[in-house]
Amino acid sequence: MINYSLSYRKVTVKNSAGQSVVAYKAYATARSQSTMNSEEFLDHQARKLTSLYTKADYRAILSQICMGIVDRCSDGVKVNTGEFGSFYPSISANAVENAEDFKPTVDIKKVYVNWSKGNRFKNFNNNSVKPQYRHILTEVNEASAVQANNIGLSSFTLHSTASKTAAFE
16 A cells, blocks of 8 residues: 655646746655565565575565676666666765866765666556555644644644645645
8 A cells, every 4th residue: 555645836837828926736655654674575575475585585686786787887787677677876076177186085975876766666557566655744734633632632733734725826
């Protein structure tokens, strides 16, 4: 079940006369219901799948794959893993006035491994299991509801991004 909340955002649109005007439109935002750490994920996989692999097997496989990707990317290789996608090296560096002044050891600040999603991650429509959706309050309004309940209030004011009326005020 994918939780989502709606909030109004200010956008600029063209009216019928072709003029730019400000409008408010409601956008859905996915909300995670919890966070699963790697140990919990490995436990889940080991319990869910009926295979010969154990949690330790999954951990070792993932560790080896990660080390291999980092190793190849550090050699300047883009690694295409199929369904997972591609991993490739990227850098953040200072700009210099003249190319001759560029010193890699000084001017390159960070090295990253970027990820380009594979088909399974690009869109749930590519998967056999289709998601279901549940509308929930925004984080701010959820906190307001809990606070109102804790002090015995029967109602509370919605935060402006969750209420179209408030968004226009």
